[in-house]
Amino acid sequence: MVAKVRLYVDHPLGAGQSVPLSRDQAHYLFGVMRLGVGAQVSLFNGRDGEWRADVAEAGKRGGVLVAAEQTAPLRLPPDxxxxxxxxxxxxxxxxxxxxxxxxxxxxxxxxxxxxxxxxxxxxxxxxxxxxxxxxxxxxxxxxxxxxxxxxxxxxxxxxxxxxxxxxxxxxxxxxxxxxxxxxxxxxxxxxxxxxxxxxxxxxxxxxxxxxxxxxxxxxxxxxxxxxxxxxxxxxxxxxxxxxx
Amino acid sequence: MVAKVRLYVDHPLGAGQSVPLSRDQAHYLFGVMRLGVGAQVSLFNGRDGEWRADVAEAGKRGGVLVAAEQTAPLRLPPDxxxxxxxxxxxxxxxxxxxxxxxxxxxxxxxxxxxxxxxxxxxxxxxxxxxxxxxxxxxxxxxxxxxxxxxxxxxxxxxxxxxxxxxxxxxxxxxxxxxxxxxxxxxxxxxxxxxxxxxxxxxxxxxxxxxxxxxxxxxxxxxxxxxxxxxxxxxxxxxxxxxxx
Missing domain, CATH: 3.40.1280.10 (SPOUT methyltransferase, trefoil knot domain)
Structure with a gap:
């Protein structure tokens, strides 16, 4: 299943990679979207394609996602x-x-x-x-x-x-x-x-x-x-x- | 010279044709655009092409334009x-x-x-x-x-x-x-x-x-x-x- 929430992060992505969340991102994921520990999101950073990630820590001011597997390769637009x-x-x-x-x-x-x-x-x-x-x-x-x-x-x-x-x-x-x-x-x-x-x-x-x-x-x-x-x-x- | 203000009117257009203005149109032409008697506007009604018209009467709650000459033919879009x-x-x-x-x-x-x-x-x-x-x-x-x-x-x-x-x-x-x-x-x-x-x-x-x-x-x-x-x-x- 592809996660519904897609998030851009300015952080390297790879299997097992931890991705710390900014305050705004944490607010969006846990406050607005009501996600909790264990929930899945899709991440991309403009370089490493799209990754499924799991919420490992969820707080009011921050949190941590862990990238699990690549769900789409990087697709560059035309020049x-x-x-x-x-x-x-x-x-x-x-x-x-x-x-x-x-x-x-x-x-x-x-x-x-x-x-x-x-x-x-x-x-x-x-x-x-x-x-x-x-x-x-x-x-x-x-x-x-x-x-x-x-x-x-x-x-x-x-x-x-x-x-x-x-x-x-x-x-x-x-x-x-x-x-x-x-x-x-x-x-x-x-x-x-x-x-x-x-x-x-x-x-x-x-x-x-x-x-x-x-x-x-x-x-x-x-x-x-x-x-x-x-x-x-x-x-x-x-x-x-x-x-x- | 083509007039700068273009206005849609639900009224027949032809040479010498008087076109009464609604309250909203009068407000726009005379209040917002600050036009007065003698000013020129472009009119179209979706049927008779585009016409240059002159302001004949300008009031707070209404006014009259008089169509002078056709400045563009009717151009229908594709079906x-x-x-x-x-x-x-x-x-x-x-x-x-x-x-x-x-x-x-x-x-x-x-x-x-x-x-x-x-x-x-x-x-x-x-x-x-x-x-x-x-x-x-x-x-x-x-x-x-x-x-x-x-x-x-x-x-x-x-x-x-x-x-x-x-x-x-x-x-x-x-x-x-x-x-x-x-x-x-x-x-x-x-x-x-x-x-x-x-x-x-x-x-x-x-x-x-x-x-x-x-x-x-x-x-x-x-x-x-x-x-x-x-x-x-x-x-x-x-x-x-x-x-x-």
Whole structure:
């Protein structure tokens, strides 16, 4: 039987390995979920796959789990980064949650010319990514990077990493996906979602001039940035990623 | 110049047509958006395309707009229904918003064996669909139907309407989309998103036996129902709909 509670722990996992719990984790397992000594949970740490573990000690402020056996191997997502311009809090949270659910390696908030956000709560977004991985049965948690300026990021852009960029100025044109996407290993990619105000002319020119950049349309309607993120991830995953 | 404010009105639109405003609409235009007599707004009613209109009278409890010229033709979405089992309030709202943004003809909440929701707020969901159409530049608003039982709906299912159903039990299988989808007009379709608890055995058997039903996988991870809805709409729109 697979345990119902899945928990991310930042601790090595292996047969017989003891895993100490933080106060928050203990509160969740023993206070909220009402588990006691002997109960089973599923653990993953982003490196060692998923493990069944047994509650060995349960306290109000802590506890100990002991890993018993691996129940799923580590499953890494494709080497895909999601770059997006942070928007309103709830929609930014949503983008991070969906990216973690759908399978990306790295989540990178970027500041564009028309991005309003000056800062993000990186720790809160990382916690959202962890929660999404716990919920969706993932064994990997994408890293949420700090907010970076898009222009500087493009200055040092690795030549081999292709960019699929989605721009609302393309609404109305047909999807240009098919041509770019053949079978085989996709190699490193990034998806770049424009801000709600669109890219600036300078940004658009710069992206268009990048040999590794591929503009993609997401249909004739204007999509909100969070919708565009999920739609772009779907197109990429089904054409090039592990949904094939 | 295209006016910034887009408003859905349940009123005929044509050159010179006067459109009376409700109290809520007047509050929004004149209180929140601070528009006055002579200001321009965009109107649509789901039938006559988008019209530029001028504010002729502005009051606290009402007002009058006069339609001047059509700025966009009516653009109907594909003949696609989205059937989904309502989940938590915020995620149900989200599904309705996304469906209206991405282009469906009809949004149909369904009660399955494992659906918790006994009722929905149809009027609130319809208002969400209208707001999404206002935001995304749409000229059509999908109708939100009342909650219906899936089994009864399938009893009377129109033979010519194909169903793409997404079932988390398919996670891990490869996507079966490609085979079903050729070029040309897609005809009437529906997308059915399973509830968070999955379909029951009986429902799964029944769907599998329907000649018009096509099971589709959404990748190896378990997706939340709201993610699954956006992903399924993306796959359908890019393969068969108006994103091609």
């Amino acid at each position: 895909l980064w999601l770059l997006f311009a942070p928007i309103k809090k709830a929609r930014t949270d949503f983008i991070v949650e969906k990216a973690a659910e759908m399978g990306v390696a790295r989540i990178m908030p970027v500041q564009t010319r028309f991005t309003n956000a000056e800062r993000i709560r990186q720790d809160r977004l990382q916690a959202h990514a962890i929660e999404a991985a716990e919920q969706c049965g993932g064994t990997h948690v994408p890293e949420v990077a700090g907010l970076q300026r898009l222009d500087r990021l493009l200055d040092d852009w690795p030549a081999e990493r292709r960019i699929m960029f989605c721009d609302e100025a393309l609404a109305g044109r047909s999807s240009a996906l098919t041509g770019h996407f053949a079978g085989g290993a996709p190699g490193p990619w990034a998806i770049l979602i424009g801000p709600e105000g669109g890219f600036s002319e300078a940004e658009r020119d710069r992206l268009a001039a990048l040999p590794s950049a591929h503009a993609v349309s997401l249909g004739p309607r204007i999509l909100r940035a969070d919708t565009a993120a999920v739609a772009a991830l779907t197109l990429w995953q089904s054409a090039l990623g592990d949904w094939r | 696609l229904w989205l059937l989904f089992a309502p989940i938590k309030k915020a995620r149900t709202d989200f599904i309705v918003e996304k469906a209206a943004e991405m282009g469906v003809a009809r949004i149909m909440p369904v009660q399955t064996r494992f659906t918790n929701a006994e009722r929905i707020r149809q009027d609130r969901l319809q208002a969400h669909a209208i707001e999404a159409a206002e935001q995304c530049g749409g000229t059509h608003v999908p109708e939100v139907a009342g909650l219906q039982r899936l089994d009864r709906l399938l009893d009377d299912w129109p033979a010519e309407r194909r169903i793409m159903f997404c079932d988390e039990a398919l996670a891990g299988r490869s996507s079966a989309l490609t085979g079903h989808f050729a070029g040309g007009a897609p005809g009437p379709w529906a997308i059915l998103i399973g509830p968070e608890g999955g379909f029951s055995e009986a429902e799964r058997d029944r769907l599998a036996a329907l000649p018009s039903a096509h099971a589709v996988s959404l990748g190896p991870r378990i997706l939340r129902a709201d993610t699954a809805a956006v992903a399924a709409l993306t796959l359908w729109q890019s393969a068969l709909g108006d994103w091609r």
